[in-house]
Amino acid sequence: MALRFSEICIDAHDPTTLGAWWASALGWHSETDADGDVRLSPPPGSGPPWLFLAVPEGKTVKNRLHLDFTPDDQQAEVDRLIGLGATPVDIGQGEQSWVVLADPEGNEFCILAPD
Template sequence: MGVRFTELCIDAAETRALGGWWAEVLGYRMEIADDGDVVLHAPNGAGPNLLFLAVPDEKVVKNRLHIDLTPDDQQAEVDRLIGLGARRVDIGQGEQSWVVLADPEGNEFCVLAAES
């Protein structure tokens, strides 16, 4: 029996806004389903699709699962993401090689140092 990791589901208050934000960040194609869910289609070989599901609850605690991004230039990517509406957050990480940011709904994600 085989299995593939095909989607990562993300709860959102505003699925279109948050899905659109992540589509801009990742360059994924966005599709809005009839029920209002938003699917970001990953380019072939780029990983799972992201599925944004509408929920009435606000985010109140640190994520148990998060996205890591590995850019060619960490500082340039952090600057770009902040320009798109991300913000720096402190989750107790201390001094690390990665930068922790939050998307417009407060979901934490990391921007790693460029791979050598």
């Protein structure tokens, strides 16, 4: 039996707002279905779509899974994302080459130093 990676599902208190934030951050197209779920479609070859699903509760603990992004210019990307509404997060990482940020609902992700 073979598995195919189909999509990344992200629970959200407000999938419309969070999906729009990530669409802006990534530059991806978004669509909202009749159920209120928001799907982000990446450019071809850029990975699976992201699906934001409504849940009643907010995030309360550190993510068990997070996303890493490698930009051409780490500081410029960190500044851009903070300008869009991301917040710097200290999860005990100490002094590292990556920067931990959180999206508007508190989901942590990392901006790595360029290769």
